[in-house]
Amino acid sequence: MRFSMALVMILGLSGCTALMVGGGAAGGGYQTSKDERSESLIAADAALSTSIMRQYAAQTSLSTFNIGVRTTMRLVTLSGTVDSYAARELAEKLAIDTNGVKAVDNQIRVRATE
Numbered sequence: 517m518r519f520s521m522a523l524v525m526i527l528g529l530s531g532c533t534a535l536m537v538g539g540g541a542a543g544g545g546y547q548t549s550k551d552e553r554s555e556s557l558i559a560a561d562a563a564l565s566t567s568i569m570r571q572y573a574a575q576t577s578l579s580t581f582n583i584g585v586r587t588t589m590r591l592v593t594l595s596g597t598v599d600s601y602a603a604r605e606l607a608e609k610l611a612i613d614t615n616g617v618k619a620v621d622n623q624i625r626v627r628a629t630e
Contacts, residue, residue, distance in 0.1 A: 553589060561587040564616050568592065571610045577603055578610075583624060585611070590618040597625045 551558065565587045572578040572585075581603065584595040592611050598604050608622040 557589065560616065561590065564590065564592065564614060568611050568614050568617075571614070572607065575606065575610070578607055583607055587617075590616060591621065592617050592619070593621045593623060595623045597627055599627050599629075601626055 586593045
């Protein structure tokens, strides 16, 4: 009796595990298949974004702003809002000067001063 209950529990749990793992893998596979980049390029793009964000954090004139950095195939897109054109230009220069960046699309907006 105990053996049959244990067997039922093991089979039941193993089925749930396979279902949970399969469900998670299918979701992850869907995202990966939508991205045409190789895993190494995805990692390199993430490293570039992180490097740029660290540079922004080290700059007192940029660290207070919430500047978005998105990198795809070594092309960087900057977004967000800053208080001056000088801050916008500095953000772009730091991104362009980052080793590995091919180009920068600077979409950062400057807040209107009243």
